[in-house]
Amino acid sequence: MEWETVIGLEIHTQLATRSKIFSGAATAYGAEPNTQACAVDLGLPGVLPVLNKEAISMGVKFGLALDAEIGMTSVFDRKNYFYPDLPKGYQTTQMDFPIVGKGSLIIELEDGTTKVIGVTRAHLEEDAGKSLHEDFHGMTGIDLNRAGTPLLEIVSEPDMRSAKEAVAYMRKMHSLVRYIGISDGNMQEGSFRCDANVSVRPKGQKEFGTRAELKNINSFRFVERAINIEVERQIDLLEAGGTVVQETRLYDADKDETRSMRSKEEANDYRYFPDPDLLPIKITSEFVEQIRETLPELPDAKKARFIESFALKAEDVATIISSRETADYFEIVADKCGDAKLAANWVIGELSGYLNKEDTDIIASPVTAEMLALLLTRIKDDTISGKIAKQVFEALWNGEGENADAIIESKGLKQITDTGAIEAIVDEIIAANPEQVEQFKAGKEKVLGFFVGQCMKASKGKANPGQLNQLIRDKLK
Template sequence: MSWEPVIGLEVHVQLATRSKIFSGASTAFGAEPNAQACAVDLGLPGVLPVLNEDVVRMAIKFGLAIGAEINLDSIFDRKNYFYPDLPKGYQISQFQTPVVGRGSITVHLDDGTTREVGITRAHLEEDAGKSVHDMFPGQTGIDLNRTGTPLLEVVSEPDLRTAAEAAAYFRQMHTLVRYLKICDGNLAEGSMRCDANVSVRPAGSNDLGERTEIKNINSFRFVERAINFEIERHIDVLESGGTIERETRQYDPDRDETRPMRGKEESEDYRYFPDPDLLPLSIDQAFVDAIAADMPELPEARRSRYREAGLSDYDAGWLADDPDVATYFDAVLVQSGDAKQSANWVMGELAAHLNKAETDISAAPVTPDQLSQLIARVVDGTLSSKTAKTLFEALWQQEGEVDALIDSLGLAQMSDSGELERIVDEVLAANPGQLEELKSGKDKLLGFFVGQVMKATQGKANPQQVNELIRAKL
C-alpha cells in the first residue's frame, strides 16, 4: 500500500519589538539571566499587563501580507498551566478569537512548481521563560528574560504533503517575516521555531490518520529530517499492524529521531478563558488601512519583477528570497540597468566571496555602487571578464574608486587594435604547426590561439575581438 503524509505547521514568529508584549522590559537577546525581567514579567502580585501597540501593528502587517481577514475585535485569553518558567501560572494568548484569520501563502518548491498553503489563523501570545538544566548540578535554573517576548503563532492548514514542502513553507515564512521586518529571522537565537503536526493515510483516502506533534524545531534542515523520520515511523507502525497514539514528540538532531514528550493520558486542560485584566482588542479600520498603505514590496511581487526583467525563475527566486540580497541586487540593477549582468555578479562573484568570508551581504565590502560601475565597465568593453574579476577582488580587499583602480592596476582592455593585431601575428607565427591544423579545419585550435593571445596581453585583450582577428588572418 502507498501512503500519503498530511502535514501542518505551527510557526512561532518572535516579533521584533524593542519591548515585551505586555511590559516595558527589553527584548534584546543575550543579556545576563533575569536582567530583563520586570515586575510584570515576574508575575509579582498586583501588577497588570498592558498591550504593546507595535505588536498589533506587526500582526496586522503579517495578516495583510497573506491576504487574511483582520479581526477588528479579538480577545486575549489565559492558558492555565503550572511550570516554573511560566511566572503567572498562565500564558496570555489568543484562543477563541485571533487577530489574524484565514489567509494563504505561495510556496516555491525546488522542482520549480508552486503550492498555495492555507493559513488557518495567526494569533498573538507571550513567550515563556527558559528552564536551564545544565548550570547548577541537580537543580534547575530559571531565566525569565524571554518571558513576555511577543510571539505571532501562525497555524497552517494540513495542506503540506512532504517534508520538503514543509521545509519550503517554513523558509517562505522566514522570507516573508523578514520582508515585513516583523522578525529578525535569527533561527539560532530562537526567533523562529515551529511545531509540526504529522499523520499519514492510505493514498487516495480523504480521512485523516491520527497525528503526532513534533515540538520546537528551529532549523530548516531539522524540519525536513524530523518530519521524514516521523512519516517513516508512522508508516512502520501502521504497516506492522499497530496504531498511532496522539502525542507530543521532540526531535533529537544528534540521533536523528523523534521521541515522545508527553502522552495523551497526561493531556492537559488549559482552562482557557478571556483574561479579565485586558479589554477585548478593538482595532479601527483606519489603523489597518494605514498599515496597508505602508506595505513593502512582498517576495512574490519581487520575484515577478525580476522575471519580467528577464531573469530565470531560479535566479529570480534566489535573489528575491532574502530581502537583504534583494535590496542589494535592486541597488545594483537600478544603476547598471543590466539585470542579467547584475544577477550574475551578485549570485556569482559576490556570493562566493561572502560565503568564503562568512559575511552578511549588508556588510559586503564591495558596495552596490561599486559593483554597478564595474558592470558598466564590462558592458562598455573596458574590462574583460578576467580583469573584471581582478578588479572585484581589489575592491573586496581595499578602498578605492572603480575607474581609479582600473588605471592604477592597468586593467583596461587593449583598445588599440593595431597593437593587438601585432600580438596576434606574433602568436600565429610562433605556432606554425597549430596554425596549419587550424587552417585545415581543426576549429578547436581557435580556442588555443585566443588563449595564447590573452596570455600575451595579460588578459587585457577582448577575447571577442581576438577571435575575430584570428579568423580574419586565416
C-alpha cells in the same frame, strides 16, 4: 498499502519589536542572563502587563500580507500551567479571538506547480524564559531574558502532503515575515521555529489519522528530516498492526529520531480564560488602512514584475526575491548598470558565493549594490573583461579601493583596446609558435584557443577578447 501524509505547521515567529510584548524590557538577543527582565517579566506580585502597540501593528501587517481576515476585536487569554521558566504560571496568548483569522499562502513545488495552503489563524503571545541545566550541579538555572518576547504563532490547515511541501511553506512564510519587516527570521537564535503536526492515512481515506506533534524544530533541513522520519515511524507502526498515539514528540537531530515527550493523557488542562488585566483590543478600519500603507511590495508581486520587466528566468527570479534585501540589491544593480541579466548572474553567482563563503548577510556586504553596478558598467563599456571584473570584485570585497574605477586604475587593469598594441602581442606569439601555426593552417581549428590563451596571458588578461579573436584569425589566414 499506499499511504498519504498529512501535515499542518504551527510556526512561531519572534516579532522585531524593540521591547517586550507586555513590558518595557529590551528584546535584544544574547545578553547576560536575567539582565533584560524587569519586574513584569519576573512576574513579581502586583505588577501588570501593558500591551506593546507595535506588536498589534505587526500582527495586522502580517494579516494584510496574507490577505487574511483581521481580528477587529482581539482578546488576550491566559494559558495556565506551571513551569519554572514561565514566571506568572500562565502564558498570555490569544485563544478565541486572534489578531489574524483565515487566510492562505501559495507555495511553489519543485515541479513548478503551485499549491494553496490554508492559514487557520495567527495570534500574538509571549515567549517563556529558558531553563539551563548545565553548570548548576544538579540544580536548574532560569534565564528570563526571553520571557515576554512577542511571538506571532501562525497556524496552518492540515493541507500539506509531504515534507517537501512543508518546507516550501515554511520557507515562503520565512521570506514573507522578513519581507514585511515583522521578524528578523533568525533561526539559530530561535526567532523562527515550528511545530509540525504529522499523521498518515491510507490513500483515499477521508478521515485523518492520529497525529503526533513534533515540537520546536528550528531549521528547514530538520523539518524535512523530522517529518520524513516520523512518517516512516508511523507507517511502520501501522503496517505492523499497531496504532499511532496522539502525543508530543521531540526530534533529536543528533540521533536523527523522534521520541515521545508526553501523551494526550499527560497533557495539561490549560484552563484558558480571558486575561482580566488586559482589555480587549479594538482596531479601527482607519488603523488597518494606515498599516496597509506601510506594506512593501510582496514576494509574489515582485516576482511577477521581475519576470515581466527584466525578462529573467523564473528560477533566477525565485532566488533573487527569496529575501527582500537581495531583491532590493538586485534592483539597484540592474537599474544602474542597465543589464538585468548581467546583474542577476553576478548577484546569484559571484556575490552569493562570497556571502556564503564568509557567512555574511547581503546588508553587510562590503560590496554595495552601487559598487557592483559600477563594476558591471565597466564590463559593458569594455573597460574590463568579465574575467578581470572578478579580480576587481575580489579587490572590492577586500576593501582595496573605494570603487571599481579606483581599483582598475591602481592595478592597471584597463582593457587594451588599442589595435596596434594587441597586434604587436599577436605578432609576437605567432612568431614564437610556428608549429601551432602549421597545425592551424592544416585545418586544426582548436589551436585558435591556444593562441588566444597565450595572447591573453601575454597581455595579463587585459586584451579585449573579441578584438583578440578577430586579429588572430586575420593574421593566421
